[in-house]
Amino acid sequence: MTATSAQGVTAPAGFEAAGVAVGLKSTGEPDVAVVVNRGPLAVGAAVFTSNRAKANPILWSQQAIADGVVEAIVLNSGGANCFTGSFGFQTTHQTAEKAAELLGISPGDVLVCSTGLIGTGDETFRAKVLTGTEDAISQLSADGGESAARAIMTTDTVPKTSTHTGDGWTIGAMAKGAGMLAPGLATMLVVLTTDAVLDAAEADAHLRAATRVSFDRLDSDGCMSTNDQVTLLVSGASGITPDPAAFGAALTEVCLDLAAQLQRDAEGASHDITIRVVGAVSEADAVEVGRSVARNNLFKTAIFGNDPNWGRVLAAIGTTQASFDPYAVDVSFNGVRLCSAGAPDRPREEVDLTPRATDVLIDLQAGDASATILTNDLTHDYVHENSAYSS
Amino acid sequence: MTATSAQGVTAPAGFEAAGVAVGLKSTGEPDVAVVVNRGPLAVGAAVFTSNRAKANPILWSQQAIADGVVEAIVLNSGGANCFTGSFGFQTTHQTAEKAAELLGISPGDVLVCSTGLIGTGDETFRAKVLTGTEDAISQLSADGGESAARAIMTTDTVPKTSTHTGDGWTIGAMAKGAGMLAPGLATMLVVLTTDAVLDAAEADAHLRAATRVSFDRLDSDGCMSTNDQVTLLVSGASGITPDPAAFGAALTEVCLDLAAQLQRDAEGASHDITIRVVGAVSEADAVEVGRSVARNNLFKTAIFGNDPNWGRVLAAIGTTQASFDPYAVDVSFNGVRLCSAGAPDRPREEVDLTPRATDVLIDLQAGDASATILTNDLTHDYVHENSAYSS
Structure with missing residues (x-):
């Protein structure tokens, strides 16, 4: 059973968290979060942006995760600490050292995560992050999940958490991200926690399997962030070794729940678009076709205009290398097949695109594989939010 | 010497053209154009969209151009005749037959070109295209270049023509395209004419060389059309065999002139952005890097907001496979270097992005190759034009 819950990362046993405000955000909202794994296990796994332009916290966390041991994670909003030179890397290093000193760990x-404007990371930034780390650690509590979830928000309008209760074990989670949602993750910071008993290899395998079909298939605006990180922390405090299939399914469900929350809160979006590609020769083909549509600005603006413009779908998928005959494809919007076998089918007037939930079904008529990509429309509010404010 | 000229395709000797209105456009504006090559040569070359979802006129013209002989081209706006089934292909075939019959040729x-809404191509469309072909042929004239250029406009706000006078020979041209401008061409219909003496192989080689560095590097919104076609018609009427280098340079110049006109008239754009990538290991790397920036919606909205957001440039180029160190890259906006070697350089306040012409210089610091990509910003007007109207 997956549920959105204010508890979030502190829902499983063995975790404490806190979120505090230190002025990184001009609004005075909370901007530094710490999540601590009190054990008995100190297992961690993480996946990172595939963007080659990686922020300093990513460079740090990639090293820190190598041994599969994680005891704490510090996250800040209000500055990405990306392209801030060696000073910026030292800031991340000092953040980890400060947390370690206060927690009595190594x-x-x-791990460290940051989100905000690229190029932000001067001495003031460093001082505030260090102060925030200290403040948050002094306020750690076993019900601090909600305050941590609030502290990682940027343009998010709501905090995003999720929990799943398994057979004696629990998964908790928090996420942020409202823009730059893209493939291979996207200024998306996610912390998943569990009190199930897993070793580092199991945690890594479960995390990769779950993110591959959830966050990796959320492609709101095609723009990949420099700071994405999804982290799984394992306390083992339940003492229960879960059935691997059940745990894997539960972790995937939590990730899909968070991905849907990210989609619903995407900057300026007026439609949540589910692009289902079926009849593909391979899953990779289905993903490529779905992504090509999700990234097509003409398709995205048409949906904003409640226009079931199937021609733009076909023009988008025609740019892919996937195996299919463009003249054999069926395209349906909200259950109405508008194009079949290279010609118009039902009249587009039969489609009602006024609901926010939009379903686009593309049948490639080439095989048995399928994939689903989640995206959003391209709206005036998206242009406004991303042109009026630096982020 | 290249000049924008109302003469366009009829500037060189040996060509006649006309544009007429037959009601394909609801506005009553001209919508069918014919250009005829009166010889003595009947040489043609063409390049087509690389989109696998190709419109019927593309499927037809690809066959017709195979022998390098072209005597006439019929173009319509007001309907793309794409994904209109076998009926649509027959419409294109009948259009060629109608023109051939009236002109006494094969x-x-x-060749046939169409532009407009995908899926449009019913019996009414066919009847109007055939009537328009007949009307235009009855009105052919040696100064019909301007009327032809007007008849191929869709959301273009101005007709686009260009001429170049060489050493005894002339190149003329017309183009349309204001949206869907993308790589490998883009609902871009271009007809180039010349009275120079060229054989089919020379025409083809010159055309490919010129389009590769002009239309192929115009990437206004990343969306590739189903109907793009750039055609070169050679009459040889000047009797002059041009110096190959001079002719190639002139043809490239004309194509660059038209590409710049297309960029200036791109749907809803408020900035014409020139992305210059230097210091690349290869030209292909430079093109990949430039395109990744040109297609990044966060970059494009930032420019609309007059925000020199160099972080978004680095986040975009970090997604490429090109050879360079992301932490060694320099990025300049309108001559001010904002990022150098992975850290901020000059303050962004020094950059004035209010002029329409915007220059982004990316120095990869990895080699000696370079490329320039032309693009536009992402604006409210772009969203409005592409959401409020089907196209």
Whole structure:
């Protein structure tokens, strides 16, 4: 059973969290979060943006996660600490050292995540992050999940958490991200926690399997962030070793729940578009076709205009290398097949695109594989939010 | 010397053209154009969209151009005749046959181009295209270049023509395209004419060389059309065999002139952005890097907001496979270097992005190759034009 819950990362046993405000955000909202794994296990796994332009916290966390041991994670909004030179890397390093000193652990077992404007990371930024780390650690509590979820918000309008209760074990989670949602993750910071008993290899395998079909298939605006990180922390405090299939399914369900929350809160969006590609020769083909549509600005603006413009779907999928005959494809909007076998089918007037939930079904008529991509429309509010404010 | 000229395709000797209105456009504006090559040569070359979802006129013209002989080209706006089934292909075939019959030539020497809404191509469309073909042929004239250029406009706000006077020979041209401008061409219909003496292989080689560095590097909104076609018609009427280098340079110049006109008239754009990538290991790397920026919606909205957001440039180029170190890259906006070697350089306040012409210089610091990509910003007007109207 997956449920949105204010508890979030502190829902499973063995975790404490806190979120505090130190002025990184001009609004005075909370901007530094810490999540601590009190064990008995100190297992961690993480996946990172595939963008080659990686922020300093990504460079740090990639090293820190190598041994599969994580005891704490520090996250800040209000500055990405990306392209801030060696000073910026030292800031991340000092953040891990500060947390380690206060928690009595090793700096190499502390992950760091940042989100905000690229190029932000001067001495003031450093001082505030260090102060925030100290403040948050002083306020750690076993019901601090909600305050942590609030502290990682940027243009998010709501905090995003999820929990799943398994057979004696629990998964908790928090996420942020409202823009730059893209493939291979996207300024998306996610922390998943569990009190199930897993070793580092199991945690890594479960995390990769779950993100591959959830966050990796959320492609709101095609723009990949420099700071994405999805982290799984394992306390083992339940003492229960879960059935692997059940745990895997539960973790995937939590990730899909968070992905849907991210989609619903995407910057300026007026439609949540589910692009289902079926009849593909391979899953990779289905993903490529779905992504090509999700990234097509003409398709995205048409949906904003409640126009079931199937021609733009076909023009988008025609740019892919996937195996199919463009003249054999069926395209349906909200259950109405508008194009079949290279010609118009039902009249587009039969489609009602006024609901926010939009379903686009593309049948490639070439095989048995399928994939689903989640995206959003391209709206005036998206242009406004991303042109009026630096982020 | 290249000049924008109302003469366009009829500037060189040996060509006649006309544009007429037959009601394909609801506005009553001209919508069918014919250009005829009166010889003595009947040489043609063409390049087509690389979109696998190709419109019927593309399927027809690809066959017709195979022998390098073209005597006429018929173009219509007000309907793309794409994904209109076998009926739509027959419409294109009948169009070529109608023109051939009236001109006393072979249908296989008539190219056809269409532009407008995908899925449009019913019996009414067919009747109007055939009537328009007949009307235009009855009005052919040696100064019909301007009326032809007007008849191929869709959301273009101005007709687009260009001429170049060489050493005894002339190149003329017309183009349409204001949206869907993209790589490998884009609902871009272009007809180039010349009275220079060229054989089919020379015409083809010159055309490919010129389009590769002009229309192929115009990437206004990343959306590739189903109907793009750039055609070169050679009459040889000047009797002059041009110096190959001079002719190639002139043809490239004309194509660049038209590409710039297309960029200036791109749907809803408020900035014409020139992305210059230097210091690349290869030209292909430079093109990949430039395109990744040109297609990044966060970059494009930032420019609309007059925000020199260099972080979004680095986040975009970090998604490429090109050879360079993301932490060694320099990025300049309108001559001000904002990022150098992975850290901020000059303050962004020094950049004035209010002029329409915007220059982004990316120095990869990895080699000696370079490329320039032309693009536009992402604006409210772009969203409005592409959401409020089907196209």
